[in-house]
Amino acid sequence: MPHLHDAKIKELELIANKLRQHVIEMVAEAKSGHQGGPLGMADVFAVLYFHILHHDPKNPEWEERDRLILSNGHICPVRYAAMAEAGYFPIKELMTLRKFSSRLQGHPERMRLPGTETTSGPLGSGLGQAVGLAYAARMDKKDWRTYCLTSDGEHEAGLHWEAVLFAGKNKLDNLVCVVDRNHIQIDGDTEQIMPLEPLREKYEAFNWHVIECNGNDIRDVALAFDTAKTIHEKPICIIAHTIPGRGVSYMENNYLWHSQPFKPGQAEQAIEELRVIEQKLKAEHQI
Ligand SMILES: Cc1ncc(C[n+]2csc(CCOP(=O)(O)OP(=O)(O)O)c2C)c(N)n1
Ligand SMILES: [Mg+2]
Numbered sequence: 668m669p670h671l672h673d674a675k676i677k678e679l680e681l682i683a684n685k686l687r688q689h690v691i692e693m694v695a696e697a698k699s700g701h702q703g704g705p706l707g708m709a710d711v712f713a714v715l716y717f718h719i720l721h722h723d724p725k726n727p728e729w730e731e732r733d734r735l736i737l738s739n740g741h742i743c744p745v746r747y748a749a750m751a752e753a754g755y756f757p758i759k760e761l762m763t764l765r766k767f768s769s770r771l772q773g774h775p776e777r778m779r780l781p782g783t784e785t786t787s788g789p790l791g792s793g794l795g796q797a798v799g800l801a802y803a804a805r806m807d808k809k810d811w812r813t814y815c816l817t818s819d820g821e822h823e824a825g826l827h828w829e830a831v832l833f834a835g836k837n838k839l840d841n842l843v844c845v846v847d848r849n850h851i852q853i854d855g856d857t858e859q860i861m862p863l864e865p866l867r868e869k870y871e872a873f874n875w876h877v878i879e880c881n882g883n884d885i886r887d888v889a890l891a892f893d894t895a896k897t898i899h900e901k902p903i904c905i906i907a908h909t910i911p912g913r914g915v916s917y918m919e920n921n922y923l924w925h926s927q928p929f930k931p932g933q934a935e936q937a938i939e940e941l942r943v944i945e946q947k948l949k950a951e952h953q954i
Contacts, residue, residue: 671718671886671889671890674952676886676889677952678717679718679889680710680713680885680948681945681948682713682752683712683713684709684914684948685752686713686745686748686749687705687709687913687915688938688941688942688945689744689751689752689758690745691915691937692761692762692938693744693747693748693761693762693764694764694934696762697764697766697773698928698929699765699773699926699928700744700764700765700773700926701742701744701925702912702915702918702924702926703851703911703912703918703921703924703925703926704739704741704847705744705745705748706912706913707882707909707910707911707912708742708745708907709745709913710882710885710909710913711845711847711882711909712746712749714885714888714892715749715814715892716749716752718889718892719733719892719893720732720735720814721733721812722735722753724753724782725754727755727782728781731809731810732811733811733813733814734784734811734812735816736787736794736796736813737775737783737793737816738790738791738793738796738815738816738821739787739790739816739818739821740787740788740793741773741788741926742816743771743773743774743787744764746783747761747771747780748761750782755781756770756780774787774788775788790821791821791823791824791827792824792826793816793817794815794827794830794831794834794844795826795827795829795830795833796815797815798833798834801813801839801842802837802839805841811841812843813842813843814845815842816845816847817845817846818846818849818852819846819847819852819857819863820853822846822866823861828873831870831873832873834875834902835873835875835901836874839902840901840902840903843902843905844875844902844903844904845905846906846907847882847907848866848882848907848909849909849910849911850911850920851911851920851925853922854922855922856922867879867906874902875901875902875903876895876902876903876904877906878894878905878906879891879908881907882908882909883908883910883913888907891907911925912924914941915936915937915941916940917937
């Protein structure tokens with residue numbers, strides 16, 4: 668099992684913090700967009716783009732790259748932030764989020780932005796696409812892996828479970844489905860609107876290997892992805908338990924921050940709180 672050194676953990680924690688700051692600045696500038704999911708998933712994106720994925724930001728169509736499918740397209744601000752930090756495009760382009768003719772639309776558009784792999788937004792459809800890619804990789808005897816990020820709310824779509832069935836039947840061990848288990852959707856708590864539990868047991872019943880992790884703990888997230896690479900004969904589901912709005916006190920666990928415009932002063936407060944966390948991380952790690 669690859670061991671992550673403390674220095675690498677700190678580096679990833681600081682990157683996740685930076686991604687969160689970008690998300691706030693982007694959505695504030697756009698005057699619309701999603702905050703809860705992107706902030707909750709910043710640690711997962713930091714680990715993926717800066718530790719797990721085989722990719723080449725200067726050559727997004729590199730044939731051997733791992734494929735990252737963002738099924739819950741609405742959390743794309745954090746993907747754009749991770750891509751910019753990784754070198755896919757200039758960081759200043761992040762401020763064009765949701766603007767007319769921008770490559771960074773409110774939901775990702777593959778033809779506009781190389782590296783996004785799919786156009787997404789209609790929830791429930793990403794895993795089916797990811798399953799197709801993983802199946803094709805196996806047919807072509809390719810080593811690249813497919814990662815599909817999904818939200819908990821989109822598990823209410825029947826289409827998603829068809830893909831779960833197919834992957835389980837075909838033992839797609841080159842496929843990882845990550846669930847952002849943040850317990851919120853637009854209108855409130857998933858368990859009140861359409862209960863998903865027992866989620867782990869559901870995936871296991873469909874012949875998947877399930878790993879649960881604290882999605883806001885870099886070490887735990889990295890361990891989950893590294894462990895996934897060692898699993899054979901089953902597709903892997905990583906249930907990442909996250910806090911929506913992570914890092915901003917007034918947003919955490921409040922479903923209203925799935926998406927809503929900032930009121931005057933709120934974005935500034937969010938940035939201030941994230942900068943305090945950044946300074947604390949730097950002081951702890953003597954950077
Ligand atoms: C098929 C489809 N139906 C409805 C929507 C509208 N929609 C966008 S986000 C969302 C909430 C889904 O919950 P989740 O993705 O868990 O929200 P988050 O945790 O990111 O706040 C809905 C219903 C959509 N994008 N696609
Ligand atoms: Mg959710």
